[in-house]
Amino acid sequence: MLVKEPRGACVGPDDTVLVRRKNKTIVHLPADGNILATFHVDMVLPCSICVSKDDTRLALSKCTLSTKKLHFYMCI
Incomplete structure (x- = not known):
């Protein structure tokens, strides 16, 4: 499977x-x-992606000059 325009992986x-x-x-x-x-x-335009050690949470960060955010999502 080819993923078009990948921006990060974990x-x-x-x-x-x-x-x-x-x-x-x-x-x-x-x-x-x-x-x-x-x-x-x-x-x-999220910047970074990672999964918690226990595989229960996905974290995405956005780091632009004007906005810095961190979002968490539950992994199913």
């Missing part, structure tokens, strides 16, 4: 990968590359 639960895309979505991928899920996020 290791997800159970040896998967979460990829942040330009269009306010996160794509959840296993090792074979088939999409498990796509999540829409309420943040324009």
